[in-house]
Amino acid sequence: MTIRLGGILFGLGITGVLLLWSLLPGALNFAFPTKPDYYAFQEKNIAPEGGFSFDGPLGTWDTQQLQRGYQVYKEVCSACHSLKFVAFRNLQEIGYTEAEVRAEAASWEVPGIDPKDGSVVKRPGLPTDMFPSPYANEVEARAFNNNALPPDLTLITKARNDGVHYVYSLMQGYNEVDPEDQAKSPDFETPAGLYFNEYFYNINIAMPPQLLDGIVTYSDGTEATEEQMAQDITAFLTWAGEPTLIKRKQTGWFVIGFLLFATFFGFMSYKTVWAGKKKKKGDVELV
Amino acid sequence: MSFAWANSYEPKNPFMVWMDEKLPLPRLVYNAIGAGYPVPRNLNYMWNFGVLAGFFLVFQIVTGIILAMHYAANTDVAFGQIEHIMRNVNYGWLMKYAHANGASFFFMVIYLHIFRGFYYSSYKAPREMIWLLGVVIFLLMMATAFMGYVLPWGQMSFWGAKVITGLFGAIPFIGEPLQVWLVGGYAPNNSTLNRFFSLHFLLPFVILGAVILHVWALHIPGSSNPTGVEVKKESDTVPFHPYYTAKDGWFLGLVLTLFAFVVFFAPNALGHAENWIEANPLSTPALIVPEWYFYPFYAILRAFTGDLTIPFTGIVLIEAKLLGVIAMFGSILLWFFLPWLDKSPVRSGSYRPMFRIFFWIFVIDMAALFYLGGAKAEEPYIVMSQIATAWYFLHFLVILPIVSQIEVPKALPFSITEAVLGKDEPAAQTAAEPAE
Ligand code: HEM
Numbered sequence: 001m002t003i004r005l006g007g008i009l010f011g012l013g014i015t016g017v018l019l020l021w022s023l024l025p026g027a028l029n030f031a032f033p034t035k036p037d038y039y040a041f042q043e044k045n046i047a048p049e050g051g052f053s054f055d056g057p058l059g060t061w062d063t064q065q066l067q068r069g070y071q072v073y074k075e076v077c078s079a080c081h082s083l084k085f086v087a088f089r090n091l092q093e094i095g096y097t098e099a100e101v102r103a104e105a106a107s108w109e110v111p112g113i114d115p116k117d118g119s120v121v122k123r124p125g126l127p128t129d130m131f132p133s134p135y136a137n138e139v140e141a142r143a144f145n146n147n148a149l150p151p152d153l154t155l156i157t158k159a160r161n162d163g164v165h166y167v168y169s170l171m172q173g174y175n176e177v178d179p180e181d182q183a184k185s186p187d188f189e190t191p192a193g194l195y196f197n198e199y200f201y202n203i204n205i206a207m208p209p210q211l212l213d214g215i216v217t218y219s220d221g222t223e224a225t226e227e228q229m230a231q232d233i234t235a236f237l238t239w240a241g242e243p244t245l246i247k248r249k250q251t252g253w254f255v256i257g258f259l260l261f262a263t264f265f266g267f268m269s270y271k272t273v274w275a276g277k278k279k280k281k282g283d284v285e286l287v
Numbered sequence: 288m289s290f291a292w293a294n295s296y297e298p299k300n301p302f303m304v305w306m307d308e309k310l311p312l313p314r315l316v317y318n319a320i321g322a323g324y325p326v327p328r329n330l331n332y333m334w335n336f337g338v339l340a341g342f343f344l345v346f347q348i349v350t351g352i353i354l355a356m357h358y359a360a361n362t363d364v365a366f367g368q369i370e371h372i373m374r375n376v377n378y379g380w381l382m383k384y385a386h387a388n389g390a391s392f393f394f395m396v397i398y399l400h401i402f403r404g405f406y407y408s409s410y411k412a413p414r415e416m417i418w419l420l421g422v423v424i425f426l427l428m429m430a431t432a433f434m435g436y437v438l439p440w441g442q443m444s445f446w447g448a449k450v451i452t453g454l455f456g457a458i459p460f461i462g463e464p465l466q467v468w469l470v471g472g473y474a475p476n477n478s479t480l481n482r483f484f485s486l487h488f489l490l491p492f493v494i495l496g497a498v499i500l501h502v503w504a505l506h507i508p509g510s511s512n513p514t515g516v517e518v519k520k521e522s523d524t525v526p527f528h529p530y531y532t533a534k535d536g537w538f539l540g541l542v543l544t545l546f547a548f549v550v551f552f553a554p555n556a557l558g559h560a561e562n563w564i565e566a567n568p569l570s571t572p573a574l575i576v577p578e579w580y581f582y583p584f585y586a587i588l589r590a591f592t593g594d595l596t597i598p599f600t601g602i603v604l605i606e607a608k609l610l611g612v613i614a615m616f617g618s619i620l621l622w623f624f625l626p627w628l629d630k631s632p633v634r635s636g637s638y639r640p641m642f643r644i645f646f647w648i649f650v651i652d653m654a655a656l657f658y659l660g661g662a663k664a665e666e667p668y669i670v671m672s673q674i675a676t677a678w679y680f681l682h683f684l685v686i687l688p689i690v691s692q693i694e695v696p697k698a699l700p701f702s703i704t705e706a707v708l709g710k711d712e713p714a715a716q717t718a719a720e721p722a723e
Binding site (some may be wrong): 004008012015017018021023025028060073085090109151154158160161163242243244248251252253255256259260261262268270273277278 | 342367374381384480519525529530533535539541543547548550551552554555560564573590592593595596611614617619627628630668670674676677680681683685707
């Protein structure tokens, strides 16, 4: 009895406090919702026509595309970004031979130490090195980029909501401001040094447009349109973010196949074991 | 423990006879989860989740120990170490995704297990102790999951830890020194990560101990059942093995198939993208929220937006943050009192027309809290979580005691046998007391 009385008192007390001191004063705000002034410009991510080769449970890597994406990364993105969890040796997974990887690694400069005097120098990369950052440290990175920090790209497709489509969209999001949206948010502007991009979370991004048509010349002869490069770099970064993606899906089919098989037999033996113990047709309804 | 008609263990081959004399472990298993344990014959699938919870506890311990072999609790390397597991350790990606989603499935299973308890009032005498131990287990699980989420040292790890440890700061007088002591500094840092790793490794074994007590306490009265009518005689029960081993077995297969779909095809669907960014104490994420299984309690915490003041004087009695903390912990601690708040003599919700309506309203309320806990802290979500929080407390503390007082329950079947077969032998209607 005391527990129930105490319970009722505590319950009424805490709801009373909640309703009178939190809900009532707060209800005023309810009438005036505030939204950031750039929300009108935000667009939903787009996907390439036909999707990516690695989409869906049956997806696979398109190594040709990954190699094109690698070329875009090397010639465009790596000027400002790094891939600190990806090693050159991993390129073997996207179809380069061991010798090609060694040559490819050597074409990059990574921080090293002079074996003679111990001074900090640049040396050619080895297959075991990680993709380097072009900057010595964060201060230098910011100094070169209008105080913005280019993020490491290893996990970019996982570190954003719907990240694969986000990267694909962002690369093509440097569009004209829609006058209708501008009318909805008249105060909105893009400050000097920033660029309007309707997929970026606060619309103005410090990275300038990158994938200008023809900025790379693909070694496999594919035409380097903005859309093509956006697709290729997205595929490459998806691979960089999760090289085990396809193996994971393939393992999944195997495991699920086994589980369905085991569950089916489990169910059959359950039926056999219980035969006769269950209520039969015509019996009174079980409540 | 167990009923008079339980099968008794009779070892047949000489080795088992020898074993039974020296260490009667097979006998224990036989009587606890074998043919020697009679269980009501009418259990529905809601009674499968206890065994499933046990499975996921063991699963988390096994995957966790493997991950711990490759992890390093140091803020400089922890994030990279997870990437090392994902990329370089053989099937490391599988261990990491299985462990992260295993926690989610563990909580899903536990929520269903708890809601079974709410609906069939499994917390009522003679099963109060099972319930009380269950609440202790749930609290331990929450602590374990919270600390585990900090280990990858992503953005949500860090900021989630900061928000939750910051709650201790709301306690008057001792709050701030207590918080600094618990965290090992003013914000989560390397000491925090180390102690969280240590505790995250320890607590699952404490949970395991509590589960053993939980199941021991269960074996005194035996399981309840969907009618809530206690077992009276042999025809009300079936031996656990093979009947429930078969039922639990195939159902485990079904749940594991679902689990495999998530692990292999959508392993990040239940998590936050933000946590794939390394922790940065200088950059606050736009939205700090815990994992989905904490959402209802996070919604309750955030519902208190105003200080409790004496009107027109501006004197603050209790700050909003402290109110939120009291409500959040209170919302779970009140489960301890449930056996004494709900005094209806009828157990099963199926025979309680009024309770049943409020039960389903409560389910909707909980669903709302689940949604609101992950929503942005802006209108209309704030007002909605305030209403849902108010209902949560009213349901347990006001509605339940009153309903159990005034409601007229439906007629109960005489026995489980009658409930299953539609009729029971009057001659056999002699009640057998469960013998210990
Ligand atoms: C690691 C976590 C847990 C494990 C392994 C576990 C295990 C079990 C098992 C095996 C049973 C018997 C089968 C069944 O009724 O489903 C059971 C029954 C029960 N559990 Fe748990 N449990 C856990 C957590 C909890 C929690 C968090 C609660 C409540 C807050 C709880 C409350 C109960 C109750 C009341 C029963 C008796 C149900 C009845 O017979 O009607 N358990 N538990």
